[in-house]
Amino acid sequence: MVKDKLRxxxxxxxxxxxxxxxxxxxxxxSEVLFISPPAVSQNINKLREYFEDELFIKTTKGF
Structure with missing residues (x-):
């Protein structure tokens, strides 16, 4: 169930x-959150795995 997963x-x-x-x-x-860029990237990867989705796609203009 979704509730259990979000818990x-x-x-x-x-x-x-x-x-x-x-x-x-x-x-x-990373500057706004006061963490390093690699930490942001690692945490985005955690979210990608958690939701089984790419979430952000990198382009020349950003994400």
Whole structure:
């Protein structure tokens, strides 16, 4: 069930998702969140695995 799956989700990952979505840039998102760009990338990968979805697609204009 969806409720059970969301129960185990780290809410900090949703905050990260929101910031990356707003800024469409990992480096800028890392500055806003006060974490390193590799940490942002690792956490995006956690979300991708969790939701079994690509979530963001990199383009020349950002995500």
């Amino acid at each position: 185990n989700l780290d809410l900090n990952l949703l905050k990260l998702f929101s910031v990356v979505y707003q800024h469409r840039n990992l480096k800028r998102s």
